[in-house]
Amino acid sequence: MSAAATHHDQAHDHADEHGHAHVPTYLETLRANRLGLWLFCISEVFLFVALIVVRFALWGNTRPELDQALGLATTSVLLISSYFMVRAEVAIAHGDRDKFLNSLLVTFVLGVLFLVGVVGFEWGLFGITFGDHELLKPTDGAFGAVFFGMTGIHALHVVSGLFLILMVYINGRRGGYSTERHWGVEACAIYWHYVDVVWVFFYPILYLIGTPVH
Amino acid sequence: MRQLRILFSLGIVWALIGQAAGAAAGLFLVRAIRAAANLPPSAEAELVIAAMFSVFGSLLFSGVLTDWLKWCVGIETPLRHGDPDGLPAWTRYFSVDYNHKVIGIQYGVTSIIVLLVGGILAIIFRLELSWPGEQFLTPESYNTIFSAHGIIMIASILLGVGAMVNYLVPMMIGASDMAFPRLNAFSYWIAIPSAILIMAGMVIGDGWETGWVGYPPLSTIDGSPLGTQLFILGFYFNGFSSIAGAINLLVTVMIMRAKGMSLWRMPIFVWAAIATSLIQFTATQTVGAAQLMVTTQRVLKLGFFDPTFSNGLGWPAGDPILYQHLFWFYSHPVVYVFVLPGLGIISELLPVYSRKPLFGYKWVALSSLGIALVGFLVWAHHMFTSGMADVLRIPFMLATLLVAIPTGVKFFSWVGTIWGGKVTFETPMLFVLGAISVFLIGGLTGPILGTIPTDLHLHDSYWVVGHFHATMFGGFVFPFFAAIYYWYPKITGHMYNERLGKIHFWLMTPGFWLMSLGQMQVGIWGMRRRIYDYDPALGIEFTHALITLSALIIGWSVLIMIYNLITSSRTERVAAINPWGSRSPEWQVPSPLPEFNYYRPFEVVGEPYDYGVPGSVYVRDVPAAGD
Structure with missing residues (x-):
């Protein structure tokens, strides 16, 4: 009887005048965070699929003349960057901080290289052409609109991914992540891979499918 | 001095300052860059960058980003809760707060304020339409006002949905808050600057003429008013609120339900909230x-x-x-975002006032998901006259008519629940019954628009206006008001004035019937949508005058409700713990609920709606170890 009463009091100890607060453990928070991030990824699928639908609706079975070597190069750079992102995540999970930080740095540099390729060269910010064709302009009807629209939205995601990598790098240098607790790294990695996978769809849709119109 | 200190502690004040500062910063940045690059000044570019900066400025100054920015540089921040230090308790409702009940109230009050703005606009152009000819509005200002009425009401409904979902769902599933409290606050605080952008579009840059749909070429043509751009950006940023709020809700329901609350034992409103969120977090991207x-x-x-x-x-x-296509892929499903929570409220409240189990719980739960799913397949029925590919017409007609099936399931469930029940007619129940009657009008007039041959005649007529006002009032406004009256004692601890509530109902419901049926009648007789004038030879002057009159009655009745809600919280009518005899967990404990909703966690041991079933129990306190 008295034992039961004691237990009862203990149950009340967790509640103050604010009521019973469930303070989530790290694992519970991790689970919520993972779910939330994946739902965000699913949400973004609708944005990218909308853009892909626009491309097929407007371009049909045609495409503009684009520099194939440059397209292949930027795609390769982005895919390789994903490898280094995996390497970074595995490294922090094994407690190897130097490898983690170095891999992140490589990912960052490759991400910047991708941006230089797409925004710098393909958009013609540098005004340099490689082939004999002229650079596509944003005002070139549906070719310009869709190409700049799709690469632009993707580039925006790459930029935000780079921002995340930089943030994780700074926090990682200060020792903000441990073998067990590195949700920040994981989130950044999922997002980076996600942006990468989007490009895996965008690249053939923009560069390969359809007959080029001169 | 103290008043001034309190004023400048309020997040809303800083949000407004931040929005103005952001707008100014964006404006001067674009001017400076263009001047430096020797480009001619561009009002369009200045406006876009200023609008984007203004939203960011508002978020930054209100303080809703502060915790996240600290996380970026590795500073951990504990979740702030409880009343603010050294400030009156009411100030938390005007500042960034992470408690889901506070955010729910913030959503609700903002929704009603925005509803009043939209309602005033409606009454302005209804007065214009009372007589043929041009009264006091120019055609351009008429266009701006009806467009603004549409999008502002949509903003109000989205805020109202946010209010119901935020306030009710964590409470119903026994969670102490949403899964991501900071994201929850963000969802609310980004809706403020976007609503301000939309309203600013009416004043800055000559308004806009596109209606709430913003179709090109009208919205993109050279020389179209700059207000169009503000409206589009306000619309766009409001989407962030929808997406973030929906993801938050889904995660909350997935992982934070009380012990024993399986999916089939959730309160039915939670199912509606899930269906709504599934639409919101996906379709919003395409309109964005x-x-x-x-x-x-x-x-x-x-x-x-x-x-x-x-x-x-x-x-x-x-x-x-x-x-x-892109627009309606969002904007058709989004009408189900508007109505599904309301239909959930109807299913939630009917068993309480009928003292009977909810008829066909699982079917009602699945019908919400069914409506959400079918809702994705019907968008092109808005485009039968647009010149889209003919091959799309028949499939979209058939899919549209399919919506009637899950909706019918809900109607039959409601009839089955009331059937043979011991029905009582308190104000919330009256609004539920009003909602069913109005939604029935909206529902029955829908298939006529979904069928191609009749739609070709009725498209862009006032029939459409009558139809969607009936669905919006039946699916959202009436149930929202029912929910406000029903949970008012839970929110404030006071009972509303029943007499004023009934007056509100008996003014608003016949008023609405008159308005909606009148709109449909003038539509059949040749009245077109979105125009400030009509030919008196159509013989619709009298009905137009009646529609305006009923709009005024509805407006006054809503003011009565607001008066009732404000005064009742100051009276001595302290509400009983469970005035409605509900089985839902939040009614088993005293009102208002504490900060974290429950003093002791509860567990679910029975079915939620077994009203009148002897000996049935839905929830009980989790027994402490050793009990």
Whole structure:
């Protein structure tokens, strides 16, 4: 009887005048965070699929003349960057901080290289052409609109991914992540891979499918 | 002095300052850059950047980003809760707060304020339409006002949905808060600057003329008013609120339910909230993409929707119909975002006032998901007259008529629940019954629009106006008011004035019937939508006057409700713990609920709606170890 009463009091100890607060453990928070991030990824699928639908609706079975070597190069750079992102995540999970930080740095540099390729060269910010064709302009009807629209939205995601990598790098240098607790790294990695996978769809849709119109 | 200190502690004040500061910063940045690059000044570019900066400024100054920014540099921040230190308790409702009940109230009050703004606009142009000819509105200002009425009411409904979902769901599933409290606050605080952008569009830059749909070429053509751009950006940023709020809700329901609360034992409103969120977090992206495309076409001349492009090489041009597809892929499902929570409220409240189990719980739960699913497959029924590909017509007609099936399931469940029940008629129940009657009008007039041959005649007529006002009032406004009255004692601890509540109902419901049926009648007789004038020879003057009169009655009745809600919280009528005899967990404990909702966690041991079943129990306190 008295034992039961004691237990009862203990149950009340967790509640103050604010009521019973469930303070989530790290694992519970991790689970919520993972779910939330994946739902965000699913949400973004609708944005990218909308853009892909626009491309097929407007371009049909045609495409503009684009520099194939440059397209292949930027795609390769982005895919390789994903490898280094995996390497970074595995490294922090094994407690190897130097490898983690170095891999992140490589990912960052490759991400910047991708941006230089797409925004710098393909958009013609540098005004340099490689082939004999002229650079596509944003005002070139549906070719310009869709190409700049799709690469632009993707580039925006790459930029935000780079921002995340930089943030994780700074926090990682200060020792903000441990073998067990590195949700920040994981989130950044999922997002980076996600942006990468989007490009895996965008690249053939923009560069390969359809007959080029001169 | 103290008043001034309190004033400048309020997040809302800083949000407004931040919005103004952001707008000014954006404006001068664009001017400086363009001047430095020797470009001519561009009002369009200045406006877009200023609007984007203004939203960011508002978020930054209100303080809703502060914790996240600290996380970026590795500073951990504990979740702030409880009343603010050294400030009156009411100030938390005007500042960034992470408690879901506070955010729910913030959503609700903002929703009603925005509803009043939209309602005033409606009454302005209804007065214009009372007589044929041009009264006091120019055609341009008429266009701006009806467009603003549409989008402002939509903003109000989204805020109202946010209010119900935020306040009710964590409470119903026994969680102490949402899964991501900071994201929850963000969802609310980004809705404020976007609503302000939309309203600013009415004043700055000559308003806009596109209606709430913003179709190109009207929205993209050279020389179209700058207000269009503000409306589009406000619309766009409001989408962030929808997406973040929906993701938050889904995670909350997935992982934070009380012990024993399996999916089939959740309160039925939670199912409606899930269905709503599934639509919100997906479809919103496509309309966001469409609004971005319009913006890039206006500012950077990207020709997504411009069919006139030609360079003589056979390169493809844009297509204005494409916008309509992207737009309606969101904007049709979103009407189910508006009505599903309301229909959930109807199913939630009917068993309480009928003292009977909810008829066909699982079917009702699945019908919400069914409506959400079918809702994704029907968008082009808004475009039967748009000139889209003929092959799309029949499939979209058939899919549209399919919506009647899950909706019918709900109606039959409601009838089955009331049937043979011991029905009592308190104000919330009256509004539920009013909602069913009004939604029935909206529902029965829908198939006529979904069927191609009749739609070709009724498209863009006032019949459509009558139809969707009936669905919006039946699916959202009436249930929202029912929910406000029903949970008012839970929120404030006081009972509302029943007499005023009934007056509100008996003014609003016949008023609405008159308005909606009148709109349909003038529609059949030849009244078109979105125009400030009509031909007196149509013989619709009298009905138009009646519609205006009923709009005024509805307006006054809503003011009565607001008066009731404000005064009742100051009276001595302290509400009983469970005035409605509900089985839902939140009614088993005293009102108002504490900060974290429950003093002791509860567990679910029975079915939620077994009203009148002897000995049935839904929830009980989790026994402490050793009990």
